[in-house]
Amino acid sequence: MKPELIVMLTHQDTTVKNAYQLFEQTKDIPIKHWGFKDVGLPPEEMKRLVRFMKDAGKVTFLEVVSLSEEEGLRGAKLAVDAGFDILMGTVYFESIHAFLKDKPIHYYPFPGHVYGHPSILDGTIEEIVAHARYLEAQGVQGMDLLAYRYVGDARQLLKEVVKATQVPIVSAGSVASYQRIAEIWEAGAWGFTIGGAFFEAKFVPGGTFTENVQAVYEWLSKTEESELNQYLSG
16 A cells, blocks of 8 residues: 655654644645644643644644653643644653543654654664564554664565554655655555655655655555665665
8 A cells, every 4th residue: 555645744853833824835735734833832832733633634743853751741731722633753651652542632652762863763773672562562553663764774664564463654764755655655655744855845856845745645656566666776
């Protein structure tokens, strides 16, 4: 199946100040999944934007890139308070998971060792796979895999994590080319996020945010699985 695109109104791991206006300009492109980060906007503006997205029929994602337990819990509370559908990110802590368990929200934490800002993922593929299996055993509903922030072979990491788990895997961070989207599709990941690459016009050089979103939507709509090899590296 084709992976799902999650449009992130974020650049350099921060929600952009004009996120509401950008969503208003792009919301009619038939992309179902939209989100942003827990930093960059005041909480009340975040809540207003989530309501706008949900009123437009979108599934909403909050990605929390803060790494401490305290900050992760704060992000989880914000996600619930604002009415998000899915909380992505946070280093996994039992306290965060316990807080979310009776709430109408799904939890997609980071597998593997994540550090820094913007975030970096390190460790061996075997270690990340083992952690992904551990998270699935704890009952998380999906995972936020920083495949293209990984210090090793992102393509192989994607394949191994997807193969080892049964929950949705989202490839988040630095998805900035059709080759990377093709690799995510090849691996069988459920979805991927794009934020910064839309702002940096990686898909339509010199184009607007909206034009870049439209280009990726059209590529996903028109490309068939049989055509992936022309985008994949060796």
